[in-house]
Amino acid sequence: MQLQKIIHKSSKGDRRAQKQFFELYADRLFAVAKRYAVSYESAEEALFQAFLKIFEKLPDFEFINEPALVGWLSRIVINQTLMDRRKELSTLYKLETIDEEHYNIAGTEAVDDAVLIELVNKLPDGYKTVFMMHVVDGYAHKEIAQTLGISESTSRSQFFKARKLLQKKLNYDYGQAGT
Structure with a gap:
């Protein structure tokens, strides 16, 4: 079924179309x-x-193209x-204090996407959330x-x-550590 048809039928409450819509985007949105x-x-x-809200708001959504739809869903x-x-x-933002000298992430051999993702994932929650939202x-x-x-x-401070x-961790692990 064509995407616009699925969206239209989903917005009208068609359960089968909503199931197709869910199956099309669930994995991407779960990530x-x-x-x-x-x-x-x-x-x-x-x-x-979120999908409950999506199906509630879908009748007001104006389909332009799939990237716009994915952005709206995300x-x-x-x-x-x-x-x-x-x-x-909000509690974390108020209370978050860390000893940056003891901030430790297991070292790896080369800086690649997986290493950067690991570094970001190991940031304190408040820092990570703002960083991910911005970047x-x-x-x-x-x-x-x-x-x-x-x-x-x-937000800017976080x-x-x-x-x-x-930067500090990357410099330590991959910059001056070998010198």
Whole structure:
């Protein structure tokens, strides 16, 4: 079935079309939810809650092309996942203090995408969330602040600290360590 037909039928409440729509995008959107969720289960829950919102809002969605659709879907999943974590995250932003000298990530042989992903995943939750929203999903600090219920300066600070930790670890493991 053509994508626009699936969207149209899904927006009208056709369960079979909604199932097809879910199957088309569930894996991709689950990957988005996992970037922000604290566990597999919370990512799964956020995804299902997001799909309920998607099907609710689908009648108002105007299809332009698939990339625009994926962007819209991703935004809903990100917002749902972060809404589920909002209380926890706001506490983390207020209380997050780490001893950067003891910040430790297992070393690897070469800097590649897998290593960078591992480094980002091992950032403290507050840093990681802001970093991922800004770098991976392209949110501006103002949008991040509104979504997470923090100030714009806190968003910038969290991003700066995340970037500083990543640079420090990369320099230590791959820069001056061998000299």
